[in-house]
Amino acid sequence: MPNDKADLLQGTLDLLILKSLQLEPMHGFGISIRIRQMSAEMLTVEQGSLYPALYRLEDHGWIKAEWGVSENNRKAKFYSLTTSGKKQLQAEEQNWVNLSLAINRVLGNA
Amino acid sequence: MNFFRRLRALFRRTRSESEMADEMRLHVELQAELNRRAGMDGEEARFAALRQFGNVAEFQQRVRENRGWAWRERLSSDWRHAWRTLAKSPLQSAVIVLSLGIGVGVNAVIFSWIRALTFRPLPHVVDASSIRLVEPRTDTGSHPGASWQEYRDLQPRVPSFRDLVAFRMVPLNLGENGRDERVHAQFVSGNYFSALGLEPAAGRLLRPDETSRAGGAAVAVISHDFWQNRYGGSPEAVGRTLRLNDQIVTIVGVAPEGFLGTVVGLGFDLWVPATMAPVLLPGSTELEARDVRGFSLMGLLAPGASESRARTEVDAAMGQLASMYPASNASIKADVLAFWRAPRGAPKFILGGLAALQGFMLLVLFMVCANAASLMLARATARRREIGVRLALGARPRQILRLFLTESVLLGLLASALGVLLAVWGANGLRAVPLPGAFPFKFQTDLDGTGLLVTVSLGAACGLIFGLAPAWQSARTDSQLALRTAGQAPGRNRVRGALVAVEVALALLVLMTAAVFLRSFQESRSADTGFAPKGVVLAAYDLSGRGYDKARGLALMDEVVRRLASAPGIEGAAIASWVPLDFHAMPVAGFNVDGQARSDGGLERALTYSVTPGYFGVMGIPLTAGHDFAALSDTATRPQAIVNEEFVRRFLDGKLPLGRRVVGRTTFEIVGVVRNSLYESFGESPKPIVYFSYRDRFSQSGQIHVRTRAADSAAAPDLRRIMHEINPAITLYDVRTLAEHVDKNLFFRRIPARMFAVLGPLVLVLAAIGIYAVVAHAVAQRTIEIGVRRALGATDRTVVWGMVRESMRGVLMGAIPAWLVAAIVALHVGGSGAATPGVLLGVPALLLGVALLASWWPARRAAQVDPLIALRAE
Numbered sequence: 001m002p003n004d005k006a007d008l009l010q011g012t013l014d015l016l017i018l019k020s021l022q023l024e025p026m027h028g029f030g031i032s033i034r035i036r037q038m039s040a041e042m043l044t045v046e047q048g049s050l051y052p053a054l055y056r057l058e059d060h061g062w063i064k065a066e067w068g069v070s071e072n073n074r075k076a077k078f079y080s081l082t083t084s085g086k087k088q089l090q091a092e093e094q095n096w097v098n099l100s101l102a103i104n105r106v107l108g109n110a
Numbered sequence: 111m112n113f114f115r116r117l118r119a120l121f122r123r124t125r126s127e128s129e130m131a132d133e134m135r136l137h138v139e140l141q142a143e144l145n146r147r148a149g150m151d152g153e154e155a156r157f158a159a160l161r162q163f164g165n166v167a168e169f170q171q172r173v174r175e176n177r178g179w180a181w182r183e184r185l186s187s188d189w190r191h192a193w194r195t196l197a198k199s200p201l202q203s204a205v206i207v208l209s210l211g212i213g214v215g216v217n218a219v220i221f222s223w224i225r226a227l228t229f230r231p232l233p234h235v236v237d238a239s240s241i242r243l244v245e246p247r248t249d250t251g252s253h254p255g256a257s258w259q260e261y262r263d264l265q266p267r268v269p270s271f272r273d274l275v276a277f278r279m280v281p282l283n284l285g286e287n288g289r290d291e292r293v294h295a296q297f298v299s300g301n302y303f304s305a306l307g308l309e310p311a312a313g314r315l316l317r318p319d320e321t322s323r324a325g326g327a328a329v330a331v332i333s334h335d336f337w338q339n340r341y342g343g344s345p346e347a348v349g350r351t352l353r354l355n356d357q358i359v360t361i362v363g364v365a366p367e368g369f370l371g372t373v374v375g376l377g378f379d380l381w382v383p384a385t386m387a388p389v390l391l392p393g394s395t396e397l398e399a400r401d402v403r404g405f406s407l408m409g410l411l412a413p414g415a416s417e418s419r420a421r422t423e424v425d426a427a428m429g430q431l432a433s434m435y436p437a438s439n440a441s442i443k444a445d446v447l448a449f450w451r452a453p454r455g456a457p458k459f460i461l462g463g464l465a466a467l468q469g470f471m472l473l474v475l476f477m478v479c480a481n482a483a484s485l486m487l488a489r490a491t492a493r494r495r496e497i498g499v500r501l502a503l504g505a506r507p508r509q510i511l512r513l514f515l516t517e518s519v520l521l522g523l524l525a526s527a528l529g530v531l532l533a534v535w536g537a538n539g540l541r542a543v544p545l546p547g548a549f550p551f552k553f554q555t556d557l558d559g560t561g562l563l564v565t566v567s568l569g570a571a572c573g574l575i576f577g578l579a580p581a582w583q584s585a586r587t588d589s590q591l592a593l594r595t596a597g598q599a600p601g602r603n604r605v606r607g608a609l610v611a612v613e614v615a616l617a618l619l620v621l622m623t624a625a626v627f628l629r630s631f632q633e634s635r636s637a638d639t640g641f642a643p644k645g646v647v648l649a650a651y652d653l654s655g656r657g658y659d660k661a662r663g664l665a666l667m668d669e670v671v672r673r674l675a676s677a678p679g680i681e682g683a684a685i686a687s688w689v690p691l692d693f694h695a696m697p698v699a700g701f702n703v704d705g706q707a708r709s710d711g712g713l714e715r716a717l718t719y720s721v722t723p724g725y726f727g728v729m730g731i732p733l734t735a736g737h738d739f740a741a742l743s744d745t746a747t748r749p750q751a752i753v754n755e756e757f758v759r760r761f762l763d764g765k766l767p768l769g770r771r772v773v774g775r776t777t778f779e780i781v782g783v784v785r786n787s788l789y790e791s792f793g794e795s796p797k798p799i800v801y802f803s804y805r806d807r808f809s810q811s812g813q814i815h816v817r818t819r820a821a822d823s824a825a826a827p828d829l830r831r832i833m834h835e836i837n838p839a840i841t842l843y844d845v846r847t848l849a850e851h852v853d854k855n856l857f858f859r860r861i862p863a864r865m866f867a868v869l870g871p872l873v874l875v876l877a878a879i880g881i882y883a884v885v886a887h888a889v890a891q892r893t894i895e896i897g898v899r900r901a902l903g904a905t906d907r908t909v910v911w912g913m914v915r916e917s918m919r920g921v922l923m924g925a926i927p928a929w930l931v932a933a934i935v936a937l938h939v940g941g942s943g944a945a946t947p948g949v950l951l952g953v954p955a956l957l958l959g960v961a962l963l964a965s966w967w968p969a970r971r972a973a974q975v976d977p978l979i980a981l982r983a984e
Contacts, residue, residue, distance in 0.1 A: 028133055029140040047137065047163045051130070070136060072143060077133045 013045065013053050015096055018081065018089040021063060025080035027070060028054060054079060062088045138163050192517040199489065203521065206482045210525035210572055213475035215532025218565040220468045222533065224461065225561060228450040233368040235306045237410070241449045242417060244274070244407040244424055249441040252698060255403040257438070258384060258396055260431065261299065264407065267427035270420035271409030273305030276384060277372055278405045280391075281811075282354045283652060283841065292843045293354075295330075296371050297384040297405075303331070303365075305410055306372075311337070313348035313363030321385045324397050328389070330359045331381045334367040354382070355390045355654060372408060373452070391654045393810075400438035406452070421446045470866075473620050474873060475572065480613040481880040483576035486518060487605065488887040490580035497587050507585040514581030515574065522573020526566040533565060579605050606884050610917060611924030617877035618925055618957055622932035624866035624873075625949045639852065640787020641690065642730030645681075645818050646848035648689060649829050651840060652811040660808045666837065667804070668742040671722055673832050674816055680828065681817040684725035687809045690789050691852050699800065701774040703761050714761050716753075716798040717789055720807040726752075726784055728817045736768045736782030739803040749806040751778035754786050757798035772800060814842070877957065878964045885917045886968035893972070900977040906970075913969035914962065921961045929954055 020026065020034040031054075032045045057063045062085030070076035081089065138159045145155035196203045232238050244264065245253045256264075261276040268274060276299040284293045300322070303315035311334055320327035330352060332340075341347035352359050359382065371378035384405070387394045396402045411420060424444050432439045450461065490497075497510060583605050653663055667685055674683035688696055700713030723739040726732070734755065740747040751772050758767050772778045778800075786796045804812075816829060833842050889896075896909055933950055 027136065029137040032137075047134070048165065048168060051134065055130075070140070072140065074136055074139065075132060076136050077129065 012096070013049055014057060015089070015092040016043070016045070017050075017053060017057060018062065018085060018092065021079055021081045021085075022089065025066070025068075025078040027068075027076040027078050031079070057085070060088075061085070134163070188512060188516040189520065191513065192520045195517055196520065202485055202489065203524075206485060206521050207524045207528060209478045210475075210482060210522065210569065211528025211532065213471070213478045214525055214529030214565055214569045214572065217468065217471050217475055217568060218529055218533035218561055220464060220471060221564055222561040224464050224468065228461070232306065232372060232449075233370075234308055234366045237307075238449065240411040242271075242409050242411060242420060243445075243447045243449060243452055244268075244409055245445045245447055245452075246403065246428070246442050247445050253445070256405045256407045257400045257403050258387075258405060259398065259400050260403075260439075261405055261407055263431055264424070264427050267430070268409060268420060268423045270412055270415035270423055272412035272415075273301055274407060274409045275299050275302045275305045276405040276407050277302060278384070279373060279376070279378070280382075280387075281652065282380070282382075282390060283356075283654075285353055291841075293336075293379040294376070295354075295380040295382050296373075296378050297387055298381050299384055300327075302372075302381065308366055308369060311364040311366050312345050313361070315363050315365070316381065316383060321383045324385050325389050326385050327383045328357065328359045328386065329362045329383065330354070331363050331365055332361055333365050333370070333377070333379050335377070336379045337364045352380075354380075357386075357389055359386070372406070391810075392657065393659070394654075400435050408449070409446075417446060470620055470623070470869065473616050474869065474876070475568075476575070477613055477616045477620075477873065477876045477880070479572050479576040480609055480616070481876060481883065482518075482521070482572075483579050484606070484609050484613075484880055484883045484887065486514075486576060486580040487583065487609070488883065488890075490514065490584045491887070491891060493584070494587060497584050498590075501587060510587070511581045511585040514584055515577050518577025518581070519570050519573040521577075522569040522571070523566070524569075525572065526569025529565050529569055530562060533561070579609065606888060607916075607920040607923070610881055610884050610920035613877055613880040613924065614921045614957065614961060615924035615928035617873050618928040618954060619932050620873045621870055621957060622929075622936060622949060622953050624870045625953045626936045627866050628870075629946060629949055637788075637792055639691070640731060640785060641848075643848040643852050646728065647816045647818060647829065648844070648846055648848055648851060649814045649816075649833075649842040650811070650844040651814060651833075651842055653840065654810045658810070663810065664742055664805065664808055666840075667722070669836055670814065670833065671724070671742070673836060674814070674829070675724070677828055677832060679819050681819055682724055682728045683814065683816045684722045684728045685804055685812050685814055686719060686721040686725055687804075687807075687812045688719055689813050689815075689848070689851055690787065691791065696790055699774055701772050701800070703767075704771040704773055704777075716757060716761075716800050718800050718802060720802045720804045720809060720812075722804040725801075725815065728815045729787075730817075731787055732785045734783050734785055735766065736780070738782065740805065742805045744805065749776050749778045750781045750803050752782040752784060752801040753780055754784050754796075754799050756786050756796040757800065758783055760798050776806070778802060778806070815848075874957065874960055878960050881917065881921070881961050881964040882968060884920075885913065885965045886971075888917070889913060889968050889972035896972055897977040897979075900973075906973040909973040910966065910969045913972065914965045917965035917969075918962065921958065921965075925954060925958065 016035050017031060020031050020038065026034060028047075028050060032047070032050055035043055035045050054063070054065075058065055058079070062082060063079045064082050065077045065079050068076055068078045138156075141159035141162055142156045145158045146152065150158060232241075235241070244256070246256050246260065247253055255278070256276065258276065261274070265274050277296045280295050280297050282293050282295050284291055298316065298321075300316050300318040300320045303310075304318065308315060310331075313331075315331055316327075316329070320329060332347070337343055337347055341350070348361055348363060350361050352361060365381065370376070371381070382390070385397065387396050394402075396404065409420065411417065424446055428439070428442065428444045432442065500510060500513075501507075653666070658666060671683045671685060674680055696717045696719070698715050699718040700715050702713060721739075722742060726738065733752075736752070739750050739752065753767060753772075758764060762770065767780045767783065770780050772780060784801070788794060789797055789799060814829070829845060830842055833840055899909060936949055
């Protein structure tokens with residue numbers, strides 16, 4: 001991974017995926033693009049992490065998958081947030097804010 | 111597209127896997143699309159997309175592991191691998207499965223017996239676990255049964271029982287006078303069937319109101335067997351009448367199939383309201399008299415009620431009764447017992463034997479396991495190269511362990527399957543075993559879910575047990591060493607030595623205990639019973655319901671005895687209330703000997719018997735002092751008693767008792783002393799007994815004893831003829847010789863004795879096979895070493911004895927501790943006579959001899975190997 005891109009902090013991938021699904025249902029590829037765009041090309045989600053994470057979130061019941069048609073007219077699996085997924089997103093966002101605040105304090109930036 | 115096909119093929123296993131493939135393929139396509147838009151041409155864009163995506167297989171694996179699929183996949187591949195390995199050596203696998211299957215099956219059958227006796231003693235009774243027996247207990251700890259009045263009093267006083275039922279066994283005469291037969295019935299309380307929740311097979315069952323009035327409700331419920339045998343299962347049987355003890359009783363219904371009554375091990379033909387007692391048994395006072403005991407009480411715990419609360423309530427109720435009716439209840443308390451601990455009937459009698467048998471069969475099963483382990487060990491050694499390769503390629507020891515354990519557990523499960531088949535067949539087979547006796551022994555046996563579960567777990571556990579040693583050894587294999595010296599385990603093998611030791615220890619334990627058992631059985635067969643059974647013929651009679659009071663009954667029996675005694679071929683005749691060595695416990699009476707009062711004011715206790723004069727002559731029991739009873743027709747002489755030597759020793763300090771008096775409810779004068787004999791069972795310690803005269807203690811039913819001059823059976827027609835001449839209304843039943851009767855007592859000892867007789871040689875063979883296999887395997891491994899030693903000048907003898915010595919070290923390591931344990935058991939449990947030198951020394955010697963032979967045989971073969979061939983084998 002190039003050095004100018006930030007490493008994904010352990011455990012933040014779930015948050016990113018949930019956040020990217022906040023507006024509309026998306027397929028896996030779309031999620032990876034969305035995360036890249038939202039982070040202004042700073043964060044790239046590896047496929048090897050993305051799909052296991054998607055299945056894990058689905059098993060938790062935070063996202064659900066439905067088969068639909070993609071923009072190139074192919075069968076695609078669209079993920080969307082469930083109600084408990086929305087709650088989880090809120091919780092993780094809050095968690096992240098607290099964490100980054102704490103880290104910033106440690107670094108003397110606050 | 112080739113790549114995607116492969117991708118899909120990989121994922122075709124499950125639907126979700128193929129969906130995963132679709133999804134990832136879409137990802138790659140969309141990425142390629144993006145690449146094209148960025149200016150790459152078609153192929154290049156696709157390959158770039160694939161590159162960007164990364165290692166597809168790895169991601170899939172990661173997904174699978176995330177979702178917990180991995181272990182399932184590993185497991186199924188383990189199973190398939192195990193199956194293939196086992197199929198490669200079918201003979202060995204078959205031997206293990208067969209021997210283990212038999213072991214597991216036998217254990218399952220015994221387990222299902224024990225379970226049936228303890229947990230499901232009553233078929234069709236849904237909540238058998240809520241059943242508790244309420245057994246009145248005397249201060250000496252015996253259980254005399256409850257009186258009917260006591261039952262009536264207890265019913266409202268124990269609210270923890272939703273129902274309390276009473277029953278007692280009663281033999282009845284069925285049919286016309288002179289052509290009647292014996293049936294076994296239970297007098298029951300009216301709520302008997304409703305409390306147990308039984309449904310009739312035909313008609314109806316008894317109603318609670320049918321025992322509300324003494325003498326009431328001349329009705330009966332018949333058993334399903336009785337219905338089938340006598341009425342061919344016809345519905346018209348309901349409403350028919352039966353002549354029972356000369357009274358007409360109407361059949362109102364049929365009990366459900368398989369319901370045999372409420373005494374485990376016995377099956378009954380009829381159930382009659384207990385209030386019919388005074389009608390069917392004229393003169394019976396059992397409905398009113400508080401001291402006439404004999405009913406069993408069975409309570410069914412109400413929902414939510416606990417046994418301890420029931421016990422508290424029963425204790426309180428018995429305390430009330432003791433103060434209300436001190437004459438009958440002063441010293442009576444009551445026990446609340448689980449159903450299988452019933453003091454009457456078979457369970458207590460049989461459970462102990464079955465439990466012992468189960469223990470032995472488990473030991474035998476462990477021996478089979480040890481044998482299987484040595485076979486698996488041999489196979490594991492043969493696979494050292496394979497294991498070495500696996501380890502070299504990065505397999506972890508844990509994975510090797512799993513590989514081996516999967517194989518042995520698979521073997522164990524296959525054996526369980528066989529065991530289940532055997533158990534189902536065996537449980538059915540056991541039901542067909544005819545059981546002898548005046549009592550209709552019957553058992554419920556079948557394999558239920560729990561039995562099945564136990565069988566399967568037992569097989570799997572066996573697999574784990576015998577797989578552990580080879581698996582552990584293989585997992586610790588040094589891959590370098592294994593690859594260089596394939597087929598050769600370096601050095602002495604500790605696992606092998608331990609296997610031999612375990613096997614020998616188990617074998618010795620089983621053999622010595624079996625020997626102790628056989629010895630004590632033989633001893634009881636040849637034991638001095640204290641009477642002379644040869645030439646004595648017994649016949650039971652029952653005057654109840656025939657209108658005989660004491661005077662008329664005595665006159666009748668006096669005539670019977672005199673007529674029989676004067677018949678040709680008959681030396682003497684007598685009547686006794688009991689026969690020694692019966693299935694039943696004998697009655698015990700409390701009394702004081704005058705001038706010998708106990709300091710605590712309590713009563714002495716001894717067995718009692720009532721017999722006619724001449725009884726001791728017929729039985730061959732010598733009179734050592736005093737004289738026989740007065741004649742039956744003598745009305746002048748005071749009540750008499752004859753006691754045995756143990757009675758004199760225990761209660762009279764060995765002083766001559768003639769003229770002393772035994773004081774119970776009546777006072778009896780001791781007129782004679784007889785030699786001790788056996789009364790209740792073989793191997794019992796001498797028991798004190800008081801014989802009363804039949805003249806003083808007449809009984810409506812009893813046993814005629816006749817000593818014949820000729821062969822035993824010749825007397826039977828005479829007996830029946832003479833009885834018929836005197837009174838055709840009285841039938842004799844259960845005509846048999848005393849020798850046959852005594853043999854019956856041995857029945858429950860003979861079954862295990864026979865099993866041990868079969869088990870002994872089997873165990874020896876198992877031990878021999880096990881030792882042989884281990885030594886043969888060790889020898890095969892050391893072919894090169896033997897070759898070298900022989901080439902260096904070792905003789906056959908030194909090679910052979912070297913091998914044998916090593917094997918015998920393992921044998922002794924197992925034998926010595928096992929011998930110590932077995933010797934202690936033999937001395938303490940087997941009784942004095944059982945621990946003979948034959949048992950203590952002969953059995954181990956035999957086993958050691960077999961072990962020696964089993965080690966020598968393969969060792970000798972090894973010594974005959976040509977050293978050149980052996981060395982070239984490397």
